[in-house]
Amino acid sequence: MKIYTKKGDKGQTQLIGKRVSKTHARVESYGTVDELNSFIGVAIAELDQEDMISDLEIIQHELFDIGGDLANVTEKKEWALKEASITRLEHKIDAYWAEAPELKTFILPGGEKAAAHLHVCRTVARRAERLTVAIDDGSELPPFALAYLNRLSDYFFAAARAVNARKNREDILYKRGKDVFK
Amino acid sequence: MKIYTKKGDKGQTQLIGKRVSKTHARVESYGTVDELNSFIGVAIAELDQEDMISDLEIIQHELFDIGGDLANVTEKKEWALKEASITRLEHKIDAYWAEAPELKTFILPGGEKAAAHLHVCRTVARRAERLTVAIDDGSELPPFALAYLNRLSDYFFAAARAVNARKNREDILYKRGKDVFK
Amino acid sequence: MKIYTKKGDKGQTQLIGKRVSKTHARVESYGTVDELNSFIGVAIAELDQEDMISDLEIIQHELFDIGGDLANVTEKKEWALKEASITRLEHKIDAYWAEAPELKTFILPGGEKAAAHLHVCRTVARRAERLTVAIDDGSELPPFALAYLNRLSDYFFAAARAVNARKNREDILYKRGKDVFK
Ligand code: B12
Ligand code: B12
Ligand code: B12
Ligand SMILES: C[C@H]1O[C@@H](n2cnc3c(N)ncnc32)[C@H](O)[C@@H]1O
Ligand SMILES: C[C@H]1O[C@@H](n2cnc3c(N)ncnc32)[C@H](O)[C@@H]1O
Ligand SMILES: C[C@H]1O[C@@H](n2cnc3c(N)ncnc32)[C@H](O)[C@@H]1O
Ligand SMILES: [Mg+2]
Ligand SMILES: [Mg+2]
Ligand SMILES: [Mg+2]
Numbered sequence: 268m269k270i271y272t273k274k275g276d277k278g279q280t281q282l283i284g285k286r287v288s289k290t291h292a293r294v295e296s297y298g299t300v301d302e303l304n305s306f307i308g309v310a311i312a313e314l315d316q317e318d319m320i321s322d323l324e325i326i327q328h329e330l331f332d333i334g335g336d337l338a339n340v341t342e343k344k345e346w347a348l349k350e351a352s353i354t355r356l357e358h359k360i361d362a363y364w365a366e367a368p369e370l371k372t373f374i375l376p377g378g379e380k381a382a383a384h385l386h387v388c389r390t391v392a393r394r395a396e397r398l399t400v401a402i403d404d405g406s407e408l409p410p411f412a413l414a415y416l417n418r419l420s421d422y423f424f425a426a427a428r429a430v431n432a433r434k435n436r437e438d439i440l441y442k443r444g445k446d447v448f449k
Numbered sequence: 450m451k452i453y454t455k456k457g458d459k460g461q462t463q464l465i466g467k468r469v470s471k472t473h474a475r476v477e478s479y480g481t482v483d484e485l486n487s488f489i490g491v492a493i494a495e496l497d498q499e500d501m502i503s504d505l506e507i508i509q510h511e512l513f514d515i516g517g518d519l520a521n522v523t524e525k526k527e528w529a530l531k532e533a534s535i536t537r538l539e540h541k542i543d544a545y546w547a548e549a550p551e552l553k554t555f556i557l558p559g560g561e562k563a564a565a566h567l568h569v570c571r572t573v574a575r576r577a578e579r580l581t582v583a584i585d586d587g588s589e590l591p592p593f594a595l596a597y598l599n600r601l602s603d604y605f606f607a608a609a610r611a612v613n614a615r616k617n618r619e620d621i622l623y624k625r626g627k628d629v630f631k
Numbered sequence: 632m633k634i635y636t637k638k639g640d641k642g643q644t645q646l647i648g649k650r651v652s653k654t655h656a657r658v659e660s661y662g663t664v665d666e667l668n669s670f671i672g673v674a675i676a677e678l679d680q681e682d683m684i685s686d687l688e689i690i691q692h693e694l695f696d697i698g699g700d701l702a703n704v705t706e707k708k709e710w711a712l713k714e715a716s717i718t719r720l721e722h723k724i725d726a727y728w729a730e731a732p733e734l735k736t737f738i739l740p741g742g743e744k745a746a747a748h749l750h751v752c753r754t755v756a757r758r759a760e761r762l763t764v765a766i767d768d769g770s771e772l773p774p775f776a777l778a779y780l781n782r783l784s785d786y787f788f789a790a791a792r793a794v795n796a797r798k799n800r801e802d803i804l805y806k807r808g809k810d811v812f813k
Binding site for chain 3: 539542543546551552555557558559560561562564565566568569571572573575576578579582583595596599600603606607621623624625626630631
């Protein structure tokens with residue numbers, strides 16, 4: 268088996284159920300979900316926190332669920348991503364959020380190397396969210412993809428802060444910022 | 450206080466002064482400024498050059514200034530980013546530029562790990578610049594955002610070269626390149 | 632010589648042969664090729680595999696060839712990127728592919744730090760491919776750019792898997808995935 272098929276050399280590719288241009292909004296969306304998944308791979312490689320590594324591996328599987336759902340424009344399908352995955356993210360956010368000092372203002376993304384990479388994941392998740400909102404091709408959107416991606420960037424924010432808190436590294440506050448968190 | 454509000458789960462969000470789609474050009478722009486800010490966090494975590502770390506922290510604050518300015522579509526506002534920040538960048542560029550050997554042709558982005566990450570920052574700054582140029586919603590643009598982002602990518606280029614020069618690591622010249630720098 | 636010319640401070644820039652907005656599809660495309668090139672710089676900095684480092688350096692030169700070709704909208708030009716570069720990539724893919732265990736399902740991007748960064752390169756190459764497909768300005772496209780970028784993401788996939796295989800690190804299979812590779 269060869270991995271390259273040369274079938275996409277002219278800029279067309281396949282969704283599940285339809286042949287489209289590689290510029291199709293769904294390809295942009297799941298392509299960016301895949302990019303996010305790769306940055307999570309980098310963050311995992313920099314992390315030494317077992318609980319987060321195991322969260323992130325679950326999230327990587329769920330991003331494949333979302334990717335497959337987004338690629339699928341056939342009728343009568345069952346969605347791979349379930350609402351329970353969002354609830355699970357929320358529990359994780361609450362737990363990590365409780366580990367870091369209360370926040371009033373924005374913080375500079377960074378700190379520990381792993382925290383810095385989690386902030387990259389946060390912002391790439393937000394890019395993936397924007398590109399998923401942009402899908403407007405008449406086919407159904409997976410019902411939980413947007414909420415999941417929205418929560419996921421908050422997960423990365425909470426996790427990044429928890430990493431820094433665990434290492435006793437204080438987040439640097441944005442200095443000209445007024446209180447934005449309520 | 451919870452960090453997630455679920456208000457953006459349907460793809461809408463708020464600027465300062467207006468509710469818009471997450472696909473709004475301003476959201477793309479400051480979302481990418483935030484992504485750049487996160488890559489700077491990674492670069493800082495890889496750097497051992499105190500002067501650059503302290504530049505980059507100032508730049509991180511300034512990117513929050515820009516982000517807030519870009520998010521703000523209200524009337525009669527004062528802009529957070531001042532022209533002086535551009536002048537400061539130019540002085541830094543001149544200083545780092547003088548540290549590296551004269552350049553005639555393009556160089557391959559890379560070298561020391563920190564230099565490689567500064568090249569990532571350089572190209573993400575240019576992506577942020579492109580997305581800021583794309584804003585065309587009738588509201589005023591912050592007056593110095595474009596010039597700042599333009600200069601910022603040159604700052605990263607000069608800083609990356611200075612890192613390699615300080616470590617006696619020669620940049621690899623693009624071999625089929627004619628002389629492009631004048 | 633100063634690196635900054637301030638000529639692009641208002642959002643316009645130059646192709647080879649034409650002055651255009653920085654939002655021009657060609658600028659998006661070669662700007663992303665440049666971003667990919669920078670991530671390759673990071674991957675090289677994380678790699679300890681001499682054969683791959685030397686592949687990647689060749690690829691960095693070829694991406695400059697592509698960048699110059701994409702920037703060039705003048706008549707009667709010779710293209711810098713030749714078809715032979717694609718053939719060379721295919722030989723490399725075949726060789727690395729043979730080093731890793733047979734694959735039936737998707738794998739989670741990650742593993743060794745260098746492998747994780749190669750997956751980032753893979754997905755950024757795909758983003759560059761999408762933005763190159765999007766060019767639609769009436770000027771000729773370099774004839775081999777799309778096929779090269781398409782093959783390049785498969786190269787990164789094969790190389791990432793080979794890194795993990797060489798380090799006896801098993802790729803994690805996507806668990807809800809059916810057999811997708813044929
Ligand atoms: C979506 C997709 C992706 C997504 C993955 C999203 C996800 N699922 O998580 C992303 C973008 C991440 C991706 C990446 C890659 N992919 Co891909 N991908 C696909 C695609 C389009 C669908 C795969 C899938 O999820 N199928 C769902 C499975 C479970 O479905 P199935 O068993 O095929 O069919 C079921 C349903 O989908 C449905 N169905 C399927 N087709 C149709 C059609 C109609 C008309 C109907 C009614 C129903 C229907 O019926 C079946 C019953 O359940 C296939 C091409 C294709 N159309 O099959 C390529 C494909 C599997 N990918 C391929 C490749 C090469 C890759 C990459 C290596 C590319 C790269 N260089 O990065 C990477 C590998 C990623 C990794 N980490 O392993 C190749 C494999 C080539 C080979 N030799 O077999 C394929 C075959 C595309 C091709 N070139 O032809 N991919
Ligand atoms: C722009 C923005 C961002 C930008 C930051 C840009 C910057 N300033 O540097 C970016 C994209 C980076 C960002 C990121 C995040 N953000 Co944010 N962000 C905002 C937003 C829209 C504005 C914040 C701001 O800068 N305000 C400027 C401050 C100083 O203004 P202010 O005190 O509110 O009001 C002044 C003026 O703006 C003006 N004004 C304000 N509103 C209005 C309205 C009208 C009609 C008028 C006339 C005037 C006016 O009057 C005031 C006097 O000075 C707020 C929502 C909002 N509209 O307030 C969310 C908000 C603060 N963000 C939020 C969140 C969650 C985040 C992230 C964690 C998201 C994530 N997962 O990544 C990150 C955290 C980043 C970090 N590193 O800390 C949440 C906080 C939730 C909470 N529990 O409080 C908010 C409230 C949005 C929400 N969900 O409702 N954000
Ligand atoms: C395309 C381009 C890029 C691409 C490179 C693509 C590639 N070739 O691989 C990318 C996006 C990567 C890039 C990046 C950068 N670039 Co640049 N780039 C250019 C650009 C537009 C063309 C350079 C090129 O490849 N020329 C091909 C060379 C070999 O051609 P030439 O000798 O000039 O001309 C030949 C043909 O092109 C043709 N020709 C040229 N012009 C014209 C016009 C007409 C009408 C016709 C008919 C023919 C024709 O005739 C010649 C015979 O062969 C020039 C501006 C320009 N228009 O020259 C800026 C330019 C070289 N870049 C510049 C800069 C600053 C950078 C960056 C530092 C920006 C940054 N901060 O990231 C980086 C450095 C990257 C690195 N790693 O070294 C500056 C240099 C400033 C200076 N002091 O000299 C320039 C001059 C732009 C400017 N600001 O004015 N760049
Ligand atoms: C915190 C602030 O970030 C903005 N916001 C919300 N979702 C996204 C996204 N996907 N990408 C970029 N910015 C976003 C909104 O303006 C919100 O108020
Ligand atoms: C060095 C060359 O890079 C291009 N250029 C200028 N600004 C950007 C940007 N934000 N993104 C990508 N390319 C850019 C122009 O073609 C310039 O001449
Ligand atoms: C493996 C699957 O990835 C999708 N695909 C093909 N090319 C790209 C690209 N440049 N970016 C994102 N996704 C792509 C197609 O759907 C293909 O079948
Ligand atoms: Mg959100
Ligand atoms: Mg510039
Ligand atoms: Mg392909």
